Amino acid sequence: MKQFFTPALLEWNQNENSRSMPWKGEKDPYRIWLSEIILQQTRVEQGWAYYENFIQAYPTVKDLAAAPEEAVFRLWQGLGYYARCKNMLAAARQIVDQFHGHFPNTYDAIQSLKGVGPYTAAAIASFAFNLPHAVLDGNVFRVLSRYFDIDTPIDSTTGKKQFTALAQELLPHAQSAAYNQSIMDFGAVICKPQQPACSICPLSKKCKALQLNLVGLLPVKTKKLVIKKRYFYYLVLQYKDNIYIRKRTENDIWQNLHEFILIETPQPADIPTLQAMPVFKSTFVDMSYNINGTSAAFKQQLTHQTIYSQFIFMSVTKQPEMPGYIAVPRTQLDGFAFPKTITDFLKKRELSLF
DNA sequence: AATACGGGGGT
DNA sequence: ACCCCAGTATT
Known part of the structure; x- marks a missing residue:
C-alpha cells in the first residue's frame, strides 16, 4: 500500500x-x-x-x-x-x-x-x-x-x-x-x-x-463551531467634505483595517437607543449634529460570528474634536483598507445621500 | 489544548 | 445551515 x-x-x-x-x-x-x-x-x-x-x-x-x-x-x-x-x-x-x-x-x-x-x-x-x-x-x-x-x-x-x-x-x-x-x-x-x-x-x-x-x-474533525451575533452601528460623520475614520487596533476582527465611528450593541437598536448610550453621548458632547438618514442593513457571515451592520449618516457644521480619528476627504477613502462590509457600503455610493 | 482569525464557494 | 479552503498565532 x-x-x-x-x-x-x-x-x-x-x-x-x-x-x-x-x-x-x-x-x-x-x-x-x-x-x-x-x-x-x-x-x-x-x-x-x-x-x-x-x-x-x-x-x-x-x-x-x-x-x-x-x-x-x-x-x-x-x-x-x-x-x-x-x-x-x-x-x-x-x-x-x-x-x-x-x-x-x-x-x-x-x-x-x-x-x-x-x-x-x-x-x-x-x-x-x-x-x-x-x-x-x-x-x-x-x-x-x-x-x-x-x-x-x-x-x-x-x-x-x-x-x-x-x-x-x-x-x-x-x-x-x-x-x-x-x-x-x-x-x-x-x-x-x-x-x-x-x-x-x-x-x-x-x-x-x-x-x-x-x-x-474521512477525514474526521472533532471541533464544533460556535457562531455569535454582533450588531454594528457605524456613524458616518461628515464635516465639510471630510469623513472620520480610524484604524481598528483592538484584539478583534479586522485588526489594522479602517472603519467609521463604531457603536456595537448586544442586540438590534434604534437611533434613540443609540443616542442614549454613554459612548454616543461622550462622543458628541458639546457638539450639535444632524442625523441625515440610515443605510440598509448589511449582513456579513464570518467563521465565528455573524455581523449585522447599519450605517448612520451624520453631519456637523463645526469642526469636531475626534481624538484617534482621521478626517479623510471622501474622494480619498479608497486609499485605505476597509473590511468587506464597509467596501460594500462604499460601493453602493450611499454617501451621496449627503 | 483550544480558540480566533475573513471571505468565498459548494451542497 | 454547514463544511472547506495550499494554516498560523495567541491564549
Missing part, C-alpha cells in the same frame, strides 16, 4: 495532472512564499488575482519590504485573515534586515519568518530548494486519511503528529517538490472534500476508505 502510493501519485501528476496556476513550477522563493501566504486557508481561485497584483506591485522582496503598510493592506483588502498581511510585511523586512535580502534557505530559518508555520516552511523548502520536507495541508490530511483509513481527528495534536510522520515517510526525498505539488493537486482535483472522483482515481484500487465505504466519513 505504502509502496504503491507515492509512485502512483507521481505518475498521476506526470500523465493526468493538468492543473495550472501562476506560481506552479516557480523557483523564486519570494514568489513561492508570497503565493503560500496568500493561499493559507484560501482557495486558489480566490487568491489568484491577489498574487498577480502583489507580484506586479512588488516584484522583489526588497520592494515589498520598502512598501508603506497602508499600501500593502490596501492590496490585501478583501482577502481576509489580515494578520497574514501584517506578518507578511514583517517577514519581508526580516528578510532584508536579518538575511540581508537573501531568502533563507533552510527549513528552520524559513519557519522563523513571521506568518510561516510548518506547512508554509515545508512548501517553500521543497519548491524553492528541493529540501525533503513533506507538506501537510487540508488536501494531504484528506488524501492520507482516506487512502490509509485513518480516523484520528485531524484537528487533534495526535492527529497532526501522526499525519506529519506518515506524510514525511511517503516523501521521495529526491523529488520533494514534485511530490508535494502532486499530493495537493490530487487532493484538490480528485480526492475532493465533496464528491471525490473515485471512479477515475488512479489510487482507488488500494484506497482503504473506498473499499470500506468510508470516503464520506
Whole structure:
C-alpha cells in the first residue's frame, strides 16, 4: 500500500495532472512564499488575482519590504485573515534586515519568518530548494486519511503528529517538490472534500476508505463551531467634505483595517437607543449634529460570528474634536483598507445621500 | 489544548 | 445551515 502510493501519485501528476496556476513550477522563493501566504486557508481561485497584483506591485522582496503598510493592506483588502498581511510585511523586512535580502534557505530559518508555520516552511523548502520536507495541508490530511483509513481527528495534536510522520515517510526525498505539488493537486482535483472522483482515481484500487465505504466519513474533525451575533452601528460623520475614520487596533476582527465611528450593541437598536448610550453621548458632547438618514442593513457571515451592520449618516457644521480619528476627504477613502462590509457600503455610493 | 482569525464557494 | 479552503498565532 505504502509502496504503491507515492509512485502512483507521481505518475498521476506526470500523465493526468493538468492543473495550472501562476506560481506552479516557480523557483523564486519570494514568489513561492508570497503565493503560500496568500493561499493559507484560501482557495486558489480566490487568491489568484491577489498574487498577480502583489507580484506586479512588488516584484522583489526588497520592494515589498520598502512598501508603506497602508499600501500593502490596501492590496490585501478583501482577502481576509489580515494578520497574514501584517506578518507578511514583517517577514519581508526580516528578510532584508536579518538575511540581508537573501531568502533563507533552510527549513528552520524559513519557519522563523513571521506568518510561516510548518506547512508554509515545508512548501517553500521543497519548491524553492528541493529540501525533503513533506507538506501537510487540508488536501494531504484528506488524501492520507482516506487512502490509509485513518480516523484520528485531524484537528487533534495526535492527529497532526501522526499525519506529519506518515506524510514525511511517503516523501521521495529526491523529488520533494514534485511530490508535494502532486499530493495537493490530487487532493484538490480528485480526492475532493465533496464528491471525490473515485471512479477515475488512479489510487482507488488500494484506497482503504473506498473499499470500506468510508470516503464520506474521512477525514474526521472533532471541533464544533460556535457562531455569535454582533450588531454594528457605524456613524458616518461628515464635516465639510471630510469623513472620520480610524484604524481598528483592538484584539478583534479586522485588526489594522479602517472603519467609521463604531457603536456595537448586544442586540438590534434604534437611533434613540443609540443616542442614549454613554459612548454616543461622550462622543458628541458639546457638539450639535444632524442625523441625515440610515443605510440598509448589511449582513456579513464570518467563521465565528455573524455581523449585522447599519450605517448612520451624520453631519456637523463645526469642526469636531475626534481624538484617534482621521478626517479623510471622501474622494480619498479608497486609499485605505476597509473590511468587506464597509467596501460594500462604499460601493453602493450611499454617501451621496449627503 | 483550544480558540480566533475573513471571505468565498459548494451542497 | 454547514463544511472547506495550499494554516498560523495567541491564549
